[in-house]
Amino acid sequence: MRKFFRYLFQYAILAAFASFVYQTAFRRDTAPVHDRALWSQRDGFVAISYSGITLDGQGGLAVGKDTLRQHLEALSRAGYKTVTTRDVVDFYQANKPLPDKALYLMFEGGRKDSVLFSQPVLTAVGYNAALYLFADRLKGWNRFFVRDDEVRKVADNPFWDVNAMGYHSGLINQTADGHYGYFLSEYLAAPDGKPAETPEAFEARVARDYKQAYQAIDAATGKPPLGYLFIPANTLGVGLPEPLARPNQKALQEDFALAFTRVGETYNPREADCRALTRMQVGPDWTADRLLLEIGSRMPKSRFLDFAASVSQGLWQVGAGEIAAKGPRLTLANPAGKDGFARLRGSEGFENFRCEVKVDPSPDGASLIYLRYRDAGSFVRIQTTADRVLVQEKNGPSLNTIFQYVLPLDHTGPVAYDCCVKSNRLLLAVDGVNVSPYPIPLAVGTSRGSFALGSLGDGGSHVASFADLRLATFPPRWVEAGRVADVPLAEARTLTTVVLPAASLTADPINDAAALVSVASSGVTAFLDLPDADAAKVGEIAHFVANAPASLVFAKLLHGFVLSLDRFPDPAVLAKTMADLRARGLAVALRLGPAGKARLLATDVALAPDWLLFDLPPAEGEDDMTVLENRFDKSRMLFRAATPDDSTAVYYDVKG
Incomplete structure (x- = not known):
């Protein structure tokens, strides 16, 4: 009953402020100032998103309007400057610069109260934002969402860009036991759970959904949408099977200039795929200080020294396995059937840097040091086993061993590495000995990337151990x-x-x-x-x-x-x-x-x-x-x- 009255109150608020929506939220205020002639930063930008803004912050993942004000005021004081969707597209496609501390501010779902309650805050701070919505809701019955007759006013407002989250917002393949699927990430299933469409029909349905989303927003606003938000996050390009991923990636390439497909990280470097960008969703209970700390922990770093404290500081993004600190060491256990993987946040775009680290070899598996990790198809890594060191590079479908060093038969204790990575060369010393008379050549495609650790082992049996990490980047x-x-x-x-x-x-x-x-x-x-x-x-x-x-x-x-x-x-x-x-x-x-x-x-x-x-x-x-x-x-x-x-x-x- 309480929930019912809260929603009733929310409806009353929206009705009472209907005129305010048009006079304040949808009217043309003084546009945010973008001194583009003074911009000179070409490293990357931060993206954060809000699932919704409500009057009191009640309701799932929604953030209260007062909390939003505190967040944006704190970001402004910290020097963050918002950029438009067009700015991000030009950054990737035309090598145009962004301001220092560039911020891309997103509101997901197309909720009308998100526009209503955030507009005064945007006006006060001088920020702009991007509204991402499902295009079928433009004509839907639910008055909580921005409608077809309102979205043009949002798009004409200098504080807003309007972009797509797809056309069909409904779930598919729902069953009595609670299973459901998203419109673009599963084949349609019959009641018995078997596929009810062919791969060709799936591809046609996916292509049609992207086209409909694009065309509906273009027709309603008079402005073609540039951005796309893929739901569910962290599937496309990560774990979505290739027959399902390929039609989505093809449609994105044809219809949208950029796409956010991942969530969790907030920083997008210039080396990122502009159709596989990431954003950080802001929690409803976050204070302004926590928001700044969460962003700061993910920002690029030139040095990393406190290795043991890195776990408690949240500096590792764990893709698979479990990372833990044991005194001055870090351990990474790989789960059964998967490779353990943990990426150092803030190391995106590493180009020229030195790395010192000690690795404990093990007969149970292999320990991995990723020197430049861009994605699962592009990286440089050092693999350590009980008897040898392999330098491996992947720049496409195949994994190539480009250098091999056999450890001495009487080797005991950890293997100490001293690496220098610069341009397209790797200088490698093992236990104080330069093991290659010449620098190891690297492919152009792996010229930049993140620092990461990994663990390989059959049946999840291996725990990789690393100690005494020192990282330091240096300029040209x-x-x-x-x-x-x-x-x-x-x-x-x-x-x-x-x-x-x-x-x-x-x-x-x-x-x-x-x-x-x-x-x-x-x-x-x-x-x-x-x-x-x-x-x-x-x-x-x-x-x-x-x-x-x-x-x-x-x-x-x-x-x-x-x-x-x-x-x-x-x-x-x-x-x-x-x-x-x-x-x-x-x-x-x-x-x-x-x-x-x-x-x-x-x-x-x-x-x-x-x-x-x-x-x-x-x-x-x-x-x-x-x-x-x-x-x-x-x-x-x-x-x-x-x-x-x-x-x-x-x-x-x-x-x-």
């Missing part, structure tokens, strides 16, 4: 030298690229190839500097590199060329030259002095170098740098750094 660091002898290879662990002169290529290609081998053996990529080369000369040298006596070495070890903007009066010619080099598999770094910087600011040609190399130190607070950081990835902008007195080399670092 380049050095330019006249010859390899001047390159400080003693610093090779944190040196990412060396720039060598290309002038001697035609004179002594064999020695130049040897120089590249020396550099690559330290895990450092090589660029050749072409300071005096115009378009014709660049083409000539690129052709020579491909056909020189040592061209096989050049093709494998040369990463790209450094071009000078001063040598290209016509930026269109430069753009074409860059495209020609990329077609040969070579990257381009564009060198800029003060005059070149001014020219780059002034040009309206879409130049897209892989790196910008400034022959000047970074400056703070310059408007022109803000403009460049808005146009180019600032993590790929390097500035001349101070040179040690005893060095003839020139260093380039990212802006600190």
